Amino acid sequence: MNSLFYALPFVMVAVLIIMGLYTVLFKRNLIKMIMGVAIIQNGVNLFLVSLAYREGYVAPIWTSAPDVDMVLPTPHALTLTSIVIGVATTALMLSFVIMLKKHYGTTDSHETRRCKE
């Protein structure tokens, strides 16, 4: 039971990543595809945070901390960085979609394939 409890976040990670990939691969609307990317982002971030968790350990803040073991600080730093990067990439992709909508008049990914013509 206990091990199942610890596996739960990782199951959730797998669900999120597969959901995101499904959205990117099978949805035609570009905005929905970007939502899929955001879902993958959240899945990966959850994965990093789950890696750091240790039962009964406290948050890694040194100032006036009780004398007990702390969870791993590095993945939290990684996750923060990754969230910031995620915001930047999502914003840039959405702005590309705005421009594409202006030029092509559609956000359907099947109709925005004009590079090959």
Place this chain on the structure above:
Amino acid sequence: MSLDLVNASPAFILGIPLLFAFLTPLADRISKELRDAVFMIGLLLTVLFVAVMSYEVFTAEGWAYVFGAEETGEITRFSFFRIMFVADGFAALATITVAITALGAGIYSFAFMEGQTGMEKFYTLFLLTLAGVNGMILTADLFNLFVWFEVTSIASCGLVAFINYKGKSVEAALKYMFISVIGGLFLLLSIGLLYGEYGILNYFAIAESVNGGVVDRVALSIILVVLGMKASSVPMHMWAPDVYTESPGAVTPFIAITSLGSLFVLFRILFVVFRYSVSTAALGGLLIILGLLSMFVGVSMALKQSDVKRLIAYLSVSQIGYMLLAVGVGFSTLENGDYATFGALALEGGFFHMINDGVYKALLFLSAAAIVYSTGTRNLNKLGGLAHRMPYTTMFFLIGGLSIAGIPPLSGFSSKLLIYKSIYLYHPILAIIALVVSIITFALIGKVFYNAFLGPDLGLSKGEVPTTMLLAMGILTAVVVVFSLFPNYVVAEIVVPAVEALGVTA
């Protein structure tokens, strides 16, 4: 390593472009000339520090620069928890390739991008991409790799979409962005897997404890696919032709160099982190298959193109195959006696081909951009007779084209000869395929040259391109010529240190 500036040069290679990237918009407030000057100073200073670092590596020895270390130049066990930059022969080779291309593309963009608005942002994106690629190459920390990977992705996608009044460039940028972002996220996932297993992110620290279990293999496969995708190796190449074709002509070589940078990173990770824990023969075989596919599919797709930039884009995919093939052969021989016989030679050929390819591909893309600049069309069926009015561009294209086709005595021939010699000993059929691909490449270059430059003057061209564009192409041509005239010197001084940095046999 007496002077501290030399020791810290890897940090300056990143710091200078990052600083100047955000100085250019400020300088733009004052005057356009100052903005251009600031950009050029930033670019030249970066090149200078690349030169300083490489000189130190070639004359003395490589070193690891640890950020925030109390004692410089000393590696303690705490160093592995800090961000570490490696300045060795391989990093020198890679940063020199990036620096030459960046210099060419940077000088070229002054005249090429003239009349565009928002140029201060263009320079910002350009310098950020430069910092990102160099960061990817220099870092020895997996998470830092992810950060630079994303910096490169965001900045280079901005560059691709820079001419945003054309729908197609935005489309290409969005495509590239999807590929890069999803690739980056999976890279982060594999970094998480490795961190979860070993609790550390430094390449060398992971290499000490990596055991080649299932988790490692999954992480390795993801890294291979992601970086192979950024490098436009064949099953994952679909973004490359669109992006190379639709990006502004001045930065196309720079987008291509981000691919080459990813390939450098892939090789460093394979050689440093995973070589003791996986079957080098099997992984090398995989690289060889990817290489053969890239070479063959790239060149056969190029056959049917009538758009000059798209054709060169497919040729560039096919050139990536040569490097994967040669390095794959070198990698697969690491653990057996063949390394001394031909494995090291294959690595030399592969790495020499990387620096050659970076330079002559930049030259080809820039001369293709010069055609577009002067005539306004990329369609080979409409072009013709450009040699009458654009003699210099014709010459530059010819030198770049003959070099990519591997015609003696040009630099492409020297590196391809090393590759043929070594892979023939691995398996003769590989050398035959490589030769056939080379011949088709030559035929394609002949086709472009004949269609675009020869024949009667059709009056399409507005005349020769501006002097700064000629200067940029001239610099790249000069580098190709130097590499062609002194291949032995280049191999001994630049390529062999890179091989020694990675291919050390236990």
